[in-house]
Each structure stands twice: as C-alpha cells, then as structure tokens.
Amino acid sequence: MGMIYIKQAQQEHTSTTQLPLIAGNNSYLGDLLNSDAPPDKQLSAGFFRQLKGEPLKYKYDYDEMKICVEGGMTVSDGTQTVEAKPGDIFYFHDGDEITFDTDDYALNFFVGLRPKGQV
Template sequence: MPAMKFFPQAIKTEQPDMERPGVNAWLGDVAVSSDEDKTIAAGFFHLKKSEKPLVYDYTYHEMKCIVEGEFKITDQDGNVAHAKAGDVFYFPAGSTITFETDSYGIGFFCGQRREGEG
C-alpha cells in the first residue's frame, strides 16, 4: 500500500505566473495522483489586485477552498459570490468563472485533471 505524502507549508511555495496580460495570477500543482484513469491535481491559486479580471474556462471539475484574502467570483450566468477564507466552491467542467479581488486572495484547489493542465 502506498504511503501518504506530506507537503509542509506548501502554501508558501512560489507558483508559476499564469501569464495573462493585465492579470496578477499564479497557479501551481503541489501534488498529482498517479491514477491514469481519474487523475486529480491539487495546489494553490494566487490572485492580486489586477487591471483585468481573470476569466477561466473550466475543462475539468474542480473544488476550491479560499484559504486567505478575498475574491469576487462570478459564473457565466451572472451569479456572484464575495468569497473569504473558509468558503468552498465547486466549478463543474464547462463553466466559465471570473475571479477578481480588491487586494489579494489564495485558494487551494483539487481538480480532475493531469499535471500542468490548469
């Protein structure tokens, strides 16, 4: 039976820039399962106040827990949530989600995708 894996203080690791013009956003995988059929990836998403919102098209299912700061999160139907630490979201595959913040926010995610597909 495989042993558990531990990633101490993973929230503090530097994440890759999402390279979206006008958007201060970083996202990186901390852990990825080895299940070839139903791979899951987990990590952190960071957003700082930006010129533009981050608009993201989900091609996979994802859960996100806000761990620091705050976000304004809007879906493709215009539903808006003002999220803060402790709030949890489910973004189904096929959804378009817009992320904004007046300061900064950090979310922990777990998505049904392969490494680096986020």
C-alpha cells in the same frame, strides 16, 4: 504506497515567485500534488493566487473544488456573484465559465480532476 506530506505548504509554496503566472500579470497557479491515476482520472492539487488587477476569465474543461484560505475575491459565473472569504468553498463543473477578481489578493487551495500541469 504511503502518505505524502508537505510541511507548511501554505507558507512555503504560495508566493508569486513560487507559483507560475498563468494569465495577465496577476493570476498564479501551481500544482503541488498529482495522483498516479490514468490521465482522465488524475487529481491535481495546489494553490491559486489572484492579485489586484486584471480579472481572470476561465472556462473549465474539468471539475474542480476550491477553498479560499486567505484574502478575498469576487467569483462570478454570469448568473450569480459571490464575495469569497477564507473558509468559503466552490465547486466548478466542466464547462463552467468563471470570472475571478479581487481588490487586494486571494489565496485558494484547489483540487481538480485534471492531469499534472493542465491549466
């Protein structure tokens, strides 16, 4: 099996018309790539966009890593709060309860240990 290449993914696949709305009226997430592994070992990667408005409160039932690539957001796990900026990386564990909020917008790339489409 050869490599898979998505040209200009950040520019071509991250608008609110291309990413599915997952919560409220301002949280969007879409898978771009999914591994062929069994469901319990499958990796999913794509983009998460948070717009100004209702904070997203999310309880992870899988492990995920995220890197902020544009904008900025507040990320809180209830014990610490971080102001994320482009280049910042997060590791969320299965069971973590995280709140995402922004005064403007944030675009993040993620890789999660979950089957395709599970949000």
